[in-house]
Amino acid sequence: MEIVILPSAAEVGVLAARKIARVVRDKPDAVLGLATGSSPLAIYAALAEQTRDGSLDVSRVSAFALDEYVGIPAEHPESYAAVIAREVTGPLHLDPAGVQVPDGRAVDLEAAGERYEEAIRAAGGVDLQILGIGANGHVGFNEPTSSFASRTRIKTLTERTRSDNARFFDSADDVPTHCLTQGLGTIMDARELLLVAQGPAKAAAVAAAVEGPVTSMCPASILQHHRRATIMVDEDAAARLT
Ligand code: F6R
Numbered sequence: 001m002e003i004v005i006l007p008s009a010a011e012v013g014v015l016a017a018r019k020i021a022r023v024v025r026d027k028p029d030a031v032l033g034l035a036t037g038s039s040p041l042a043i044y045a046a047l048a049e050q051t052r053d054g055s056l057d058v059s060r061v062s063a064f065a066l067d068e069y070v071g072i073p074a075e076h077p078e079s080y081a082a083v084i085a086r087e088v089t090g091p092l093h094l095d096p097a098g099v100q101v102p103d104g105r106a107v108d109l110e111a112a113g114e115r116y117e118e119a120i121r122a123a124g125g126v127d128l129q130i131l132g133i134g135a136n137g138h139v140g141f142n143e144p145t146s147s148f149a150s151r152t153r154i155k156t157l158t159e160r161t162r163s164d165n166a167r168f169f170d171s172a173d174d175v176p177t178h179c180l181t182q183g184l185g186t187i188m189d190a191r192e193l194l195l196v197a198q199g200p201a202k203a204a205a206v207a208a209a210v211e212g213p214v215t216s217m218c219p220a221s222i223l224q225h226h227r228r229a230t231i232m233v234d235e236d237a238a239a240r241l242t
Helices: 009-026 041-052 080-092 109-122 159-168 184-188 200-211 219-225
Strands: 002-006 031-034 062-065 067-070 128-131 153-156 178-181 192-197 229-234
Touching: 002 009, 009 031, 009 041, 009 128, 009 192, 009 229, 041 080, 062 080, 062 109, 067 080, 109 153, 109 178, 184 219, 192 200, 192 219, 200 219, 200 229, 219 229
Parallel strands: 002 229, 031 062, 031 128, 128 192, 192 229
Antiparallel strands: 067 178, 153 178
C-alpha cells in the first residue's frame, strides 16, 4: 500500500489525475473503474482539462461505475448514471456506449449484478479502480460487515451513509435505502486501486483502513491485501495516521 499525503484537496485531484493519465497513455484502451460522490470530482475535472488541451486521449477508454442507487429513476439528477454522464462521460467526451453503470432499476437485481460482473469480465477486467471512502470505511457501497469475497449485488445503505449523502438530495428521507454495488471481491480484482480522501471527516476511516486490522468492520482495510493500492489524501484526511 502506498500512502501519499498532499497539502491540499486540490493537489490530491491533480496528482491522482496524473496517475490515471499515465495508465491511459501506457494503455490507450484502458478500462477504468469510476467512483461517484464528492471525492473524485477534482480528478474528473483535471482529466477533462487534459482532454480539452489535447494532452490526453481517452477516445478508446471504457469504464465501469462502482455502484448505483436502487429506487430512483435514471433521469434523477443524483442517480449515479446521471452523475457519471454529467461529471465524466460528457466532460471527457467518452463514448457513452463504453461507460456502464449497474442497473439499479432492473426488476431482477440479482441477475443485474451477475450481468455486470460478466460485462467487467468480458472487458478484460478493470485496469485502474478509483475509490472514495465512506466515513464508516465503506468502499463502493460495501458497508461494514460486507464479505471480502462479495460480488456485485444489492446492499442496504446504513443510516450513516444515508445521512452523509443527504446533501445530494432535497431531504434525508429522499436518499434511497438500497443500492447495487460492486462487491469487495470485484473491487479487489482490479489490477490497480487508487483511493482518494479529503477533509477531516475521513480521517478516522483512513486511519482504520491503513493502520487498523483487516476487518469487514472497515471494508476499506481489505486494500491492505492488494498488490497495487495507492491512497492519496490531503493533510486533514491524514490527520489520524501515526
Ligand atoms: C460512490 C461510492 C462511495 C463514495 C463514498 C465517499 O460511488 O462508491 O463509496 O466514494 O461514500 O463519498 P464522498 O466522496 O461523497 O465523500
